[in-house]
Amino acid sequence: MSATQTAQLMHGTSLAERIVEEAAAKAAEISRHTGTSPCLATVLVGEDPASATYVRMKRARCAKAGIKSRHIVLPGATTTAELIDTLADLSSDPDVHGILLQHPCGPHIDERAAFEAIAPEKDVDGVTMHSFAAMSFALPGFVSCTPGGIMRLLEAYDVELAGKHAVVVGRSAILGKPAGMLLLAKDATVTYCHSRTADLSAIVREADVVVAAVGRPRLIRGEDIKPGAVVVDAGYNPGNVGDVDYDTALTRARLITPVPGGVGPMTIAVLLAQTAEAAANQLGVQQR
Known part of the structure; x- marks a missing residue:
């Protein structure tokens, strides 16, 4: 490139919209076949304003895509063990198809231990060691x-x-x-x-x-x-x-x-796409 040229911009907004539209179509198909809408559970520890804003944004996008959201807010003093129990309960709940732990959780939380409490099939944020191994070996799974x-x-x-x-x-x-x-x-x-x-x-x-x-x-x-x-x-x-x-x-x-x-914009779009995919896998809906 010459000094007078400028780079082409890689806009994520329009591409993200297309991905969300595809996720919404998949969510609608799942609902038609099963009577159940995909559900993403978001977990927030404490009241950090930036984290709360991110979660609200993600929940709003879920609603637009026909994906239900369940929001759990835990006190800032929540221990790692208590957080793990919450995530384990969500992992075993058949009405929840994806789990997002909003991070950072605070310096007193062992985030790695908390992430590992998320069942791999519900790790739609791609944060567990199982998901990282799948990415590393190019195997099926959810990406970060x-x-x-x-x-x-x-x-x-x-x-x-x-x-x-x-x-x-x-x-x-x-x-x-x-x-x-x-x-x-x-x-x-x-x-x-x-x-x-x-x-x-x-x-x-x-x-x-x-x-x-x-x-x-x-x-x-x-x-x-x-x-x-x-x-x-x-x-x-x-x-x-x-x-x-x-x-x-x-x-x-x-x-x-x-x-x-x-x-x-791409981050949230991939989250919604993977939530719809997780729901389809768990509910036995054939994906096209």
């Missing part, structure tokens, strides 16, 4: 929603991954790590970077595809983007700022996701 949304975006914009060098900046259990596994499954050569990576800029400059998922505003500068690279910014920081310096990256990348409006 944000990485799953990223992969759908890349597919929609015809990004060739086989043989390409993908650099994932971030190693969280529900974003960075699974994103790398899904990219690897598409035959990309994957490099993970993180807070202790030496000379991050030099590694990013070698990337054909950059996935920024570290939660540090404008960490990746435009000058670090290889001309013609594909940039996926999964960061969301105060002030609608991503992990990539968008304005400078725009003149270097071939494709780039905006913040907001890029990865974010």
Whole structure:
């Protein structure tokens, strides 16, 4: 790309709407065949305003897609054992088809232990070790929603991954790590970077595809983007700022996701799609 060109934007909003429409159609079909609507249970520990807002947004999207939602709010002082009991009860409830534990839950909660209390067949957020193993071995299962949304975006914009060098900046259990596994499954050569990576800029400059998922505003500068690279910014920081310096990256990348409006809408869309899929599996509805 020349210095005067700007990247094409990878918008997630319209693609997410299509995915939600497909989920709604599947939910309606399930309801017609069984008399039961798919149900997503959301669990929130404490009253963190941002987490409460996210849950409200997800429940509103559920309603639009014909997916019932059951919301459980637990006190901030809830112990790990109490949270595990709640998640275990939901896992054994036949009227609940998907479970979402809103995180972070607070420093006093062992989140990994809590996640593992979710039955794999109801892990529509893709947070359990079972789901991560399925992603790693390219086996059937539920993907982590944000990485799953990223992969759908890349597919929609015809990004060739086989043989390409993908650099994932971030190693969280529900974003960075699974994103790398899904990219690897598409035959990309994957490099993970993180807070202790030496000379991050030099590694990013070698990337054909950059996935920024570290939660540090404008960490990746435009000058670090290889001309013609594909940039996926999964960061969301105060002030609608991503992990990539968008304005400078725009003149270097071939494709780039905006913040907001890029990865974010895809996350909820994949959650709803996987909830409908989980319900179909549990209720024995043949999927087309």
